Amino acid sequence: MRNPLYLPPASFLLLALTLAISSSVFAAGGPPMITDDPGTPGDGHWEINIATLSTHAADASTYQVPLVDINYGIGDRLQLKFELPWIAQKQTNGTRLNGAGNGLAGIKWRFYDGGEDNWQISTYPQVEFMASPSTSASAEMDDSGTSYLLPFELLHRFGDNDITLDLGRWFCPQQQADSWIAGVAFTHELRKGIELLAELHDQKIVRQPQDTLTLNFGARWDLSESYTLMFSAGRDLHSSINEKSTLLTYLGLQMHY
Secondary structure, rough: OOOOOOOOHHHHHHHHHHHHOOOOOOOOOOOOOOOOOOOOOOOEEEEEEEEEEEEEEEEEEEEEEEEEEEEEEOOOOOOEEEEEEEEEEEEEEOOOEEEEEEEEEEEEEEEEEOOOOOOEEEEOOEEEOOOOOOOHHHOOOOOOOOOOOOEEEEEEEOOOEEEEEEEEEEEEOOOOOOEEEEEEEEEEEOOOEEEEEEEEEEEEEOOOOEEEEEEEEEEEEOOOOOOOEEEEEEEEEEEEOOOOEEEEEEEEEEEEE
């Protein structure tokens, strides 16, 4: 089951870029936001996110309980990733689905690093696949097959604040449509160890007028040097791809060592 990543229409992306350039009260993306950033765990370090996600729409409620997201740093600029959710879905007609969702594996490379106060740029190719056809909920949700994501992440820091853009494209199986993806994420450091976040995401089907625009708010709270509590809530502002989601939630614990 693909994570929702999105590309704004041209007018929205222009607005987002304008806000990004003119504002210094927000900072970078990453969990619990959908928008990713060029950051990596560091050489020999792990970043493990254990989270529960929910998506509520008129036709169904879908839960990832849990989503396990494991990341490992190789050198200062490379990151290996593997994630796998367990999906539980309840449809309004009474149908229930339960099983492994699609796995996601990838490698992030921050190929340009201008330092903390300059641009950082990475690419993050990923492959999404059915982890276990015999137990996969994705096959019953018509979200099976192997898909490929080629995104680029850009980050700029203004003092203590960052702004992140995430741009790319999904290449999907024949029975599914390819889509352009992008996100703009902002974070404000309320005080040391506590960050407030906001993002806009849009997904646009290639050569089709269909798109989904999502607004999301969240927070990160450092409980210690090794543990961070993360949560977010949002909704689709509009959707012509799937049923409009009225509530999206994320609650997770990040472990880094």
